[in-house]
Amino acid sequence: MNFPGTWSVVGGAEYFGLYGTFRMMSTERLTPTSYLVLGLLAREGPSTPYDLEQHVRATLGNFWSFPHTLLYTEPARLAALGLVTETRETDGRRRRVFEITPAGEAALGAWLDRPSDAPAELRDPGLLQLFFADLASDDARLRLAERQLDIHRAKLNAYREAERQELRPDRPARGQRTVEHWRGETLPMGLRYEGAAVDFWTDVVAKSRRGR
Numbered sequence: 001m002n003f004p005g006t007w008s009v010v011g012g013a014e015y016f017g018l019y020g021t022f023r024m025m026s027t028e029r030l031t032p033t034s035y036l037v038l039g040l041l042a043r044e045g046p047s048t049p050y051d052l053e054q055h056v057r058a059t060l061g062n063f064w065s066f067p068h069t070l071l072y073t074e075p076a077r078l079a080a081l082g083l084v085t086e087t088r089e090t091d092g093r094r095r096r097v098f099e100i101t102p103a104g105e106a107a108l109g110a111w112l113d114r115p116s117d118a119p120a121e122l123r124d125p126g127l128l129q130l131f132f133a134d135l136a137s138d139d140a141r142l143r144l145a146e147r148q149l150d151i152h153r154a155k156l157n158a159y160r161e162a163e164r165q166e167l168r169p170d171r172p173a174r175g176q177r178t179v180e181h182w183r184g185e186t187l188p189m190g191l192r193y194e195g196a197a198v199d200f201w202t203d204v205v206a207k208s209r210r211g212r
Contacts, residue, residue: 030107033070034078036060038108041084041100048095049075062190065123083107126151130204142208149201156194162187 040055041047047055049072056068075098079086083104089095100108126148133141 029081030111031074032064033066033074034083035108035111036064037071037074037078037098038083038100038104041098042105042108046097046099048097050095059186063186078104126201138208138211141211142205145201145204145208149198149205152194152197152201156191156198159187159191159194163191 036056037052040052044051044055052071052075053068056064056071061068075084075096076086078084079098082101084098084100087097087099089097126144129144130141130148133144
């Protein structure tokens with residue numbers, strides 16, 4: 001990749017230099033989705049928006065929820081900022097292929113070097129309904145708890161199946177690097193979370209049955 005720009009971070013602000021001139025780019029213009037795209041391109045190499053969506057569905061989507069339509073718009077925005085390049089296939093489906101630039105790698109590295117201090121977000125429709133379950137019948141509360149228990153048991157079983165698949169000792173092929181990294185790094189958190197959720201909803205089911 002030949003890219004004429006440089007990227008630096010000074011005092012929390014990002015500076016992009018091109019042909020000897022510098023302009024400031026606030027880090028606020030780069031969103032979590034921006035870094036998600038940059039990270040996937042850095043790990044997997046040149047990718048189409050469809051490729052990115054498949055990676056997210058198999059891994060990141062298990063713990064980071066966002067509209068997947070952004071994966072079809074964000075790469076082009078990053079290209080306009082000089083953080084990725086865009087090429088279009090000359091035949092066939094003429095797909096757009098994006099590749100991270102050195103400036104994009106620098107921006108990604110700067111982000112990774114700043115530990116997140118944002119509190120974790122939890123948006124659980126089941127917990128929302130449980131919060132207001134005192135306004136419903138005992139049967140409705142029990143149905144909710146049983147349904148949530150089924151959902152979390154199924155997710156826990158899926159995670160356990162993924163855990164049983166062997167991690168490859170050598171460098172996995174392109175398209176599998178993100179899956180392998182997910183199994184080794186963030187899947188353990190998913191297993192613990194779903195295990196705790198199963199225990200929680202098991203208790204709610206038992207309590208709801210006693211209250212009928």
